Amino acid sequence: MWGVMDESADEPLSKLWGLFQSGDDLSWQHKALCSQTDPEAFFPEKGGSTRDAKRVCAQCEVREQCLDWAIEHDERFGIWGGMSERERRRYKKERRGRA
Ligand code: SF4
Numbered sequence: 001m002w003g004v005m006d007e008s009a010d011e012p013l014s015k016l017w018g019l020f021q022s023g024d025d026l027s028w029q030h031k032a033l034c035s036q037t038d039p040e041a042f043f044p045e046k047g048g049s050t051r052d053a054k055r056v057c058a059q060c061e062v063r064e065q066c067l068d069w070a071i072e073h074d075e076r077f078g079i080w081g082g083m084s085e086r087e088r089r090r091y092k093k094e095r096r097g098r099a
Pocket residue numbers: 001002031032033034035042056057058060061062063064066067079080081082
């Protein structure tokens with residue numbers, strides 16, 4: 001979820017700021033569709049709907065890179081690459097099983 005690069009963003013979004021200083025190649029984030037949308041949709045309250053965020057992700061051309069990044073960095077909150085934290089955990093486990 002790449003619409004959160006504003007240092008003044010509220011928690012937990014501001015916690016993500018440090019991750020952007022990691023030295024990773026994040027050039028793909030400039031194509032992140034979520035940067036043009038409401039970031040709150042990507043961090044719903046517990047039990048809240050993820051539908052709107054996932055709908056945006058489904059249209060995003062960097063979805064694969066985003067998902068890989070979130071899995072690689074063990075991102076625990078929010079929708080990344082069209083998946084919730086639980087879905088990413090399951091996907092990661094399945095991927096490990098295939099390797
Ligand atoms: S896949 Fe979703 S969370 Fe990731 S950059 Fe695209 S819109 Fe944002």
